Amino acid sequence: MTRKRIYSALSFNKAFYVGLVVAILIHAATLLNPLFQKKEIPVHRPDSPVIHAEKVYIAPPPPPEAPPVVKKVVRAKIIPKVVDKPIEEKIPEPEPEPIVETAPVAVAEPVVEAPPAPPTPPVVKAPPKPSADSVKMVTRTYLRSLKKQLEQIKDYPATAKRLKQEGTVRVRFTILADGKIEQIEVSESSRYSSLDNSALEAVTNMGKFDPIPKLLEKERWRIEIPIQYKLNAGRS
16 A cells, blocks of 8 residues: 555655646747747838838720721812893884873762761660668668568467467578568577477468568578567567
């Protein structure tokens, strides 16, 4: 046992020293390597610009010059144009005509009668425009008559009387020149549908009223009439 231990200890020491020597040699070679490297010697001055040439292109030789072309000029012969002079023909002078003296003949000029003057058209005087007061009076009279007739036609609903419903319904409609009524609608409600429907029914049943007075000069007239419903007023 003692010999084996001594032998193993010697082997370990030998291996340790061999590794140590190898490490020292490697370290020395690393330190001495820069000394044996070649140094590049600069061939240009530090202040001169450095030009890096990547590719060099060699221009091809110029093509051979073509021989000059000599143009041959051919002159055309000029042939003079001969123009014959026209032959002048003599025109014989006309013989003088004989002069015949004739006595003057008196010619009577026709008598032209002047056409009669057209009759003067009668002067038509424009009718005088109606005054503003007369227009207002005719408008007021027409609307009062229309409202009175609607008040006579309207029917107070029995349900509204029993529930003591009162109010004013404003009905809007269009009246034509001949008095025909169309486009009927409620413009302001009385808050009770029974009274509103009664007012619309009254205007619809009327259907047609008196023609619009010509003084007003209206073809279509949009009118709004209030129709009242009151219990104490009876049929008003």
